[in-house]
Amino acid sequence: MKLCMIGTGYVGLVSGVCFADLGNEVTCVDKDINKINLLKRGKIPIYEPGLSELVTKNYKNKRLNFSTDLKKSVKESDIIFICVGTPTKKGGSSADLSQIFNVAKEISLSINKFKIIITKSTVPVTTGDEIEKILSKRNNRKKFSVVSNPEFLREGEAIRDFIYPDRVVIGSNNKKAGKILKNLYSPLISKGASYLQTSRRAAELIKYASNAFLATKITFINEIANLCEKTGISVEDISIGMGLDKRIGSRFLRAGPAYGGSCFPKDTKAIISTADKFKTNLSVIKSVIKSNENRSKILLDRIYQILNRKVKNKKITFLGVTFKANTDDMRDSSSLKMIPSLSKKGAIITYYDPTGHKKEFVKLKNVTNKTSIREAVQGADLVIIHTEWNDFKSLNFKNLVKGKKFTIYDMRNIYSSKKISDQGFKYYSVGK
Numbered sequence: 001m002k003l004c005m006i007g008t009g010y011v012g013l014v015s016g017v018c019f020a021d022l023g024n025e026v027t028c029v030d031k032d033i034n035k036i037n038l039l040k041r042g043k044i045p046i047y048e049p050g051l052s053e054l055v056t057k058n059y060k061n062k063r064l065n066f067s068t069d070l071k072k073s074v075k076e077s078d079i080i081f082i083c084v085g086t087p088t089k090k091g092g093s094s095a096d097l098s099q100i101f102n103v104a105k106e107i108s109l110s111i112n113k114f115k116i117i118i119t120k121s122t123v124p125v126t127t128g129d130e131i132e133k134i135l136s137k138r139n140n141r142k143k144f145s146v147v148s149n150p151e152f153l154r155e156g157e158a159i160r161d162f163i164y165p166d167r168v169v170i171g172s173n174n175k176k177a178g179k180i181l182k183n184l185y186s187p188l189i190s191k192g193a194s195y196l197q198t199s200r201r202a203a204e205l206i207k208y209a210s211n212a213f214l215a216t217k218i219t220f221i222n223e224i225a226n227l228c229e230k231t232g233i234s235v236e237d238i239s240i241g242m243g244l245d246k247r248i249g250s251r252f253l254r255a256g257p258a259y260g261g262s263c264f265p266k267d268t269k270a271i272i273s274t275a276d277k278f279k280t281n282l283s284v285i286k287s288v289i290k291s292n293e294n295r296s297k298i299l300l301d302r303i304y305q306i307l308n309r310k311v312k313n314k315k316i317t318f319l320g321v322t323f324k325a326n327t328d329d330m331r332d333s334s335s336l337k338m339i340p341s342l343s344k345k346g347a348i349i350t351y352y353d354p355t356g357h358k359k360e361f362v363k364l365k366n367v368t369n370k371t372s373i374r375e376a377v378q379g380a381d382l383v384i385i386h387t388e389w390n391d392f393k394s395l396n397f398k399n400l401v402k403g404k405k406f407t408i409y410d411m412r413n414i415y416s417s418k419k420i421s422d423q424g425f426k427y428y429s430v431g432k
């Protein structure tokens with residue numbers, strides 16, 4: 001099949017490369033010529049394990065191409081995936097769909113034969129209807145079909161998530177389009193992915209409802225963790241005990257800092273905004289957003305307690321600052337709330353992240369990036385394990401510093417209290 005991915009951000013690039021690897025001819029289009037030139041040279045604008053190798057392999061064997069020419073690429077393709085950003089509107093909470101509609105207008109000028117136009121970007125319910133209206137202004141409705149096919153890729157695990165998805169959701173009322181797409185995804189379906197064909201509006205909502213539900217699960221366990229801390233119970237025992245109930249399941253029940261990233265914070269807000277439009281009150285999701293926004297304050301307060309409320313001139317080290325491991329993404333990371341707040345209170349902060357220096361902290365007073373874990377923890381009073389990178393999972397803290405012992409606040413519950421105490425360090429974790 002000839003595919004065109006519009007937008008070479010996270011979703012477009014990962015999906016495009018994986019489709020090429022499955023044997024399709026794929027053109028990834030972006031209006032940013034610098035990005036396209038970089039990609040042609042095998043340079044990847046995002047950090048995603050395994051992506052660079054797949055790009056190089058498929059570009060070399062000519063199944064993957066990059067272009068800035070949207071119209072030509074659309075004309076030459078059978079299936080067009082819209083993968084541009086849908087960020088939160090400035091000063092609001094709804095999704096900004098201007099990029100989606102601009103692309104739809106451009107596509108409408110290039111429909112030369114039957115095309116399937118797919119939104120892979122996360123879009124609010126009824127966006128497909130709007131795209132259809134735009135396209136039908138210039139084209140006969142028989143010449144195209146607008147489909148919703150949401151992505152469920154996690155950053156850092158995106159390639160595996162693409163190849164082994166739990167499910168493929170196709171939102172289409174058009175039989176012909178449904179058949180073609182089932183065929184496109186057949187290599188994944190034959191490996192065990194469930195295939196669901198539903199209405200376009202349902203597919204749009206499945207994406208938002210899934211993300212809001214996962215965000216709810218995390219927020220739920222984070223609040224239970226607060227109770228565990230007060231009652232001398234380990235939240236991990238609770239997660240295991242709850243997760244063994246197949247109706248609940250064990251995944252996304254790890255307590256930690258507030259959830260962050262490009263999806264959960266944005267999509268929970270956007271689904272509320274859509275519900276408002278349809279005069280529906282999603283009170284559970286509203287509470288989730290509030291609770292998650294408050295989470296960093298709770299963790300900061302624990303830091304103050306650990307430091308006996310004397311933060312000024314205390315040396316605090318952050319190990320990991322991204323919102324999760326295996327990504328360089330800082331969007332809505334809880335470190336963006338914690339580090340500025342501690343810096344304001346006079347703490348001296350160093351941080352180490354496997355993905356390097358972060359521009360977000362450049363202007364803050366007394367915040368320094370270090371290029372190794374060893375350097376970062378020297379002289380520290382408190383070491384905070386903020387992100388669960390593998391690099392931090394088997395540290396021998398005793399060997400990292402000679403003499404001076406620091407306190408460890410493990411926000412990802414990587415270590416056991418006993419293991420750390422045996423090395424002579426004071427240890428705190430989450431929900432224990």
Ligand code: UDX
Pocket residue numbers: 151152153154155156211214218251252253254255256257258259260261262263264323324
């Ligand atoms: C998410 C969805 O999982 C994915 O399906 C969707 O397409 C995009 O959004 P992503 O944002 O990459 O993916 O990260 P994810 O692994 O879901 O984690 C999101 C946040 O939740 C992170 O801050 C993570 O640390 C946190 N989290 C996750 C927990 O705190 N506990 C958990 O048990 C799981």
